[in-house]
Amino acid sequence: MQPDKAIKTEAMQIDKAPSMGFADRLRVMRESQFGAFVPVLLALVAIWLYFGITEPVFLSPRNFYNLFMQSAVVGTIAVGITVVLLLGDIDLSAAATAGVAAALMAVLVTNVGLWGPVACIIAIFVGIIMGTTQGLLIAYIGIPSFVVTLAGNLGFQGLMLKILGIHGAINMRDPFVRGITTVTFPPFVGWILAAVFVVGFMYVSLRRQARRRASGLELDSSASLYGGIIFFSLLAFAAVWTLNSYRGVPLLVVLLIGMTALLSWVTTSTPFGRMLFAVGGNPESARRVGISVQRMRVAAFGLVGMMAAIGGIVGASRYASVSFNAFAGGPLLLEAIGAAVIGGTSLFGGRGSVWNAILGALVIGSLGNGLDLSGASAADKLMFSGAILLLAVAIDALSRSKEGASR
Amino acid sequence: MADRADKAVGPSAPPTTPHLVCRGVKKRFGGVEALRGVDFEVRRGEVMALVGDNGAGKSTLMKAIAGAYLADDGEFFLDGEPVTITTPFDAADLGIQIVYQDLALCENLDVAANMYLGTEPVQEGWHFLPRILRPLDDLLMEKKALAAIDRLKVRTLQSVRGKVGGLSGGQRQAIAIARAVGADSTVVLLDEPTAALGVAQTEQVLDVVRTLRDAGHAIVYISHNMADVFDISDRITVLRHGGNVAIYETAETTTDEIVVAMTRGLDKGANNAA
Ligand SMILES: Nc1ncnc2c1ncn2[C@@H]1O[C@H](COP(=O)(O)OP(=O)(O)OP(=O)(O)O)[C@@H](O)[C@H]1O
Ligand SMILES: [Mg+2]
Numbered sequence: 001m002q003p004d005k006a007i008k009t010e011a012m013q014i015d016k017a018p019s020m021g022f023a024d025r026l027r028v029m030r031e032s033q034f035g036a037f038v039p040v041l042l043a044l045v046a047i048w049l050y051f052g053i054t055e056p057v058f059l060s061p062r063n064f065y066n067l068f069m070q071s072a073v074v075g076t077i078a079v080g081i082t083v084v085l086l087l088g089d090i091d092l093s094a095a096a097t098a099g100v101a102a103a104l105m106a107v108l109v110t111n112v113g114l115w116g117p118v119a120c121i122i123a124i125f126v127g128i129i130m131g132t133t134q135g136l137l138i139a140y141i142g143i144p145s146f147v148v149t150l151a152g153n154l155g156f157q158g159l160m161l162k163i164l165g166i167h168g169a170i171n172m173r174d175p176f177v178r179g180i181t182t183v184t185f186p187p188f189v190g191w192i193l194a195a196v197f198v199v200g201f202m203y204v205s206l207r208r209q210a211r212r213r214a215s216g217l218e219l220d221s222s223a224s225l226y227g228g229i230i231f232f233s234l235l236a237f238a239a240v241w242t243l244n245s246y247r248g249v250p251l252l253v254v255l256l257i258g259m260t261a262l263l264s265w266v267t268t269s270t271p272f273g274r275m276l277f278a279v280g281g282n283p284e285s286a287r288r289v290g291i292s293v294q295r296m297r298v299a300a301f302g303l304v305g306m307m308a309a310i311g312g313i314v315g316a317s318r319y320a321s322v323s324f325n326a327f328a329g330g331p332l333l334l335e336a337i338g339a340a341v342i343g344g345t346s347l348f349g350g351r352g353s354v355w356n357a358i359l360g361a362l363v364i365g366s367l368g369n370g371l372d373l374s375g376a377s378a379a380d381k382l383m384f385s386g387a388i389l390l391l392a393v394a395i396d397a398l399s400r401s402k403e404g405a406s407r
Numbered sequence: 408m409a410d411r412a413d414k415a416v417g418p419s420a421p422p423t424t425p426h427l428v429c430r431g432v433k434k435r436f437g438g439v440e441a442l443r444g445v446d447f448e449v450r451r452g453e454v455m456a457l458v459g460d461n462g463a464g465k466s467t468l469m470k471a472i473a474g475a476y477l478a479d480d481g482e483f484f485l486d487g488e489p490v491t492i493t494t495p496f497d498a499a500d501l502g503i504q505i506v507y508q509d510l511a512l513c514e515n516l517d518v519a520a521n522m523y524l525g526t527e528p529v530q531e532g533w534h535f536l537p538r539i540l541r542p543l544d545d546l547l548m549e550k551k552a553l554a555a556i557d558r559l560k561v562r563t564l565q566s567v568r569g570k571v572g573g574l575s576g577g578q579r580q581a582i583a584i585a586r587a588v589g590a591d592s593t594v595v596l597l598d599e600p601t602a603a604l605g606v607a608q609t610e611q612v613l614d615v616v617r618t619l620r621d622a623g624h625a626i627v628y629i630s631h632n633m634a635d636v637f638d639i640s641d642r643i644t645v646l647r648h649g650g651n652v653a654i655y656e657t658a659e660t661t662t663d664e665i666v667v668a669m670t671r672g673l674d675k676g677a678n679n680a681a
Binding site for chain 2: 215217266271280282284285287290350
C-alpha cells in the first residue's frame with residue numbers, strides 16, 4: 001500500500017515537471033535572439049539526417065543545389081507572407097500574385113519584346129500595386145484579410161489566365177530572366193562571399209558588444225556571442241563548400257539571402273519594424289501611441305505583393321516557363337504559408353522572423369525532395385506535409401497559450 | 408477663464424490659473440453617450456483627482472485629452488491658448504503624457520521597446536532614408552529606459568530586454584508609468600495607476616506623483632481608492648454619467664461627501680459648482 005502510493009505521487013511529479021519545463025523552455029528559447037531559429041533548425045537537421053541515412057544521395061552536393069533552387073520560390077513568397085503574419089493578417093493571394101507577375105513579365109518579354117530587366121521591374125511594380133490594393137481594402141474598408149485575399153486569389157488566378165491567353169503557358173528563353181536561376185559564381189567568388197559574410201557578421205556582433213560594454217549595459221553572454229559567430233561562420237563555409245563541389249554558389253542564393261537580410265533589417269531594426277510588431281502584438285496599444293494601424297497594413301501588403309512578384313519571376317526563371325498550374329493550381333500558396341509557419345512565425349501576429357521563413361521553406365523543400373527520392377507517392381507527400389504543418393501550428397498555439405496563462 | 412476657475416473652486420483657491428482646460432467635451436460611442444459636455448481643468452503643481460463610478464467617463468475623458476479618441480465636440484486650452492488634439496502625437500507635442508488604465512503595452516516587445524514605442528530614437532546620419540526606415544538607436548533606448556525605471560525604483564525588474572509578456576501586473580504598471588514620466592511633459596494623466604500594485608509599490612507611485620507635482624507638472628490622478636485620493640490630491644473633480652458633478656478642495660471635503668457626489672450627484676445640495 002504505502003510504497004505504491006509513494007511511487008504514484010513521484011510518478012505524477014515526474015510526469016508534470018518535464019512537460020511544464022519543456023513548454024516553458026520552448027517559450028524562453030523562442031524569445032531569445034537567435035532562439036526562434038533553434039526548433040526549425042533542429043527539424044531541418046533531423047530531416048537531413050533521416051533522408052541522409054535512408055537515401056544517401058540526398059546529402060550529395062548536387063541534391064543540395066537542387067534543394068536550394070527548389071526552395072527559392074517558396075522561400076521568397078514565404079518571406080513576404082511572414083511580414084503580413086507579423087501583423088496577424090494572412091495573404092491567400094500571394095501565389096496568384098506571383099502568377100500574375102510571372103505571366104505579365106513573360107508576355108512583356110516574349111510577346112512585346114521588352115528588355116528583361118524592364119519587364120521584371122514592371123512585374124514587381126504591378127505586384128506591389130496588387131498587394132497595396134488589397135491592403136487598402138483591408139485597412140480602410142475593414143474587410144478581414146482572409147476574405148479580401150481569398151477573393152484576390154480567385155480574381156488574380158483569373159487575371160493570370162487572361163494574361164497567359166489560350167495557350168495556358170509561355171516559355172521563357174530570355175537570357176536575363178533565365179540567368180536569375182542559372183548563373184552560378186566560380187568557386188573563388190563563393191569563398192570570397194563567405195569570407196565577407198563572416199567578417200561582416202563578426203564586425204557587427206563584436207562592435208555591438210563593445211558599444212554595450214562602453215555604455216555599461218547588460219552584455220550578451222560570451223557563449224552566445226562567440227557561439228553565434230562560430231556557428232554562422234561554419235554554416236557559411238559549409239554551404240559554400242557544398243555548393244562549390246557541384247556548380248558553385250548560385251546567384252539566386254545570394255539574391256535571396258540579400259533580400260531576406262534587407263527585410264530582416266527593416267522588420268527588426270527600424271521604427272517601421274517596431275511598429276509592425278507593435279500592431280501585431282496589440283493593435284489598440286499601437287494606435288494609442290500614434291501608430292497608424294491602417295498605414296502599416298497597407299505597407300505590409302505592399303511588401304508581400306512585392307515579394308510575391310519577385311517569387312513569380314524566380315519561378316518563371318526556374319521552370320523556364322510560366323504556366324497556370326505552376327502558380328495557381330499547384331500547392332505553392334500552401335507551401336509558402338506553411339514555410340512561414342513552420343519557421344515559427346505566429347499566425348496570431350506579433351512574433352516571427354523573415355529568416356525563419358527561409359528555414360521553413362528548406363524544411364518543406366527537403367521533405368518533398370527526400371520523399372521524392374525515396375519514391376513516395378504524391379498521397380504520402382501530401383499527408384506528410386500536412387502533419388508537419390499541423391505540428392508547427394500546434395507548437396505555435398502551445399507557446400502562445402503558455403504566454404496567456406502567465407498573464 | 409480665470410474667473411471661471413475662481414467660481415469653480417471658491418475663494419480659498421490658490422491664485423494660479425489652470426494649465427490645461429477642457430470645455431464641453433462630448434464623446435458618444437454608438438448609442439452610449441460617454442461624455443455629455445464635460446468641463447475639466449488642472450493647474451501646474453497640483454494633483455487633480457478625477458473620481459466617479461464605473462462607466463462615469465473618466466477614462467474616456469483622459470483618452471480624449473491624450474488624443475487616443477477624437478472628441479465629438481469640445482475645446483481644449485493650454486495656458487489659455489486654444490489647442491487641437493486629434494492624434495496621440497498632438498498630445499505628446501503639447502507635453503501631455505498618459506498612463507492608460509489598461510496600460511497599452513505590447514506583450515511581444517521588450518521593456519525598452521515599449522517605453523519608446525512611437526517615439527523611438529534613430530541613429531545619426533542615414534538622412535537619405537525616411538525616418539521610419541533609419542536604424543533604431545537601441546542602446547540609447549535601453550539606457551534611457553534603465554534610467555527611467557531606476558527612478559521608479561522597480562527593483563524586481565532585472566532587465567529591460569525581457570518581453571513585457573513575461574512580467575507581473577505590477578511590473579507592467581511600473582513600466583507604463585515610467586514610459587509616461589520618462590518623456591518630456593507638463594501634464595501627466597494617470598488612469599488608475601496603482602490598481603495592480605502592492606502597498607509598497609503604491610507608495611512608490613504616490614512618491615513619484617509628488618515629485619512630479621513639486622516639479623511643477625499638472626497631474627490628473629484617477630483612482631477608486633479614496634484613501635489614496637485624499638492622500639495625494641489637491642482638488643477632486645467628480646464625474647457622474649458622463650457629466651460634471653462638482654470640483655472639491657480636498658482639504659475641505661470628506662470621503663462621505665465625495666462618495667455621495669459620485670453615486671447620487673448633488674441632490675444633497677452640497678458645494679455646487681456645476
Ligand atoms: N471604445 C468604446 N466603445 C463603446 N463604448 C465605450 C468605449 N469606451 C467607453 N465606452 C463606454 O463609455 C462609458 C464610459 O466609459 P469609461 O471607460 O470612460 O468609464 P470610467 O469612468 O473610466 O470607468 P471605470 O472606473 O470602470 O474605469 C461606459 O458606459 C462605456 O461602456
Ligand atoms: Mg476607466
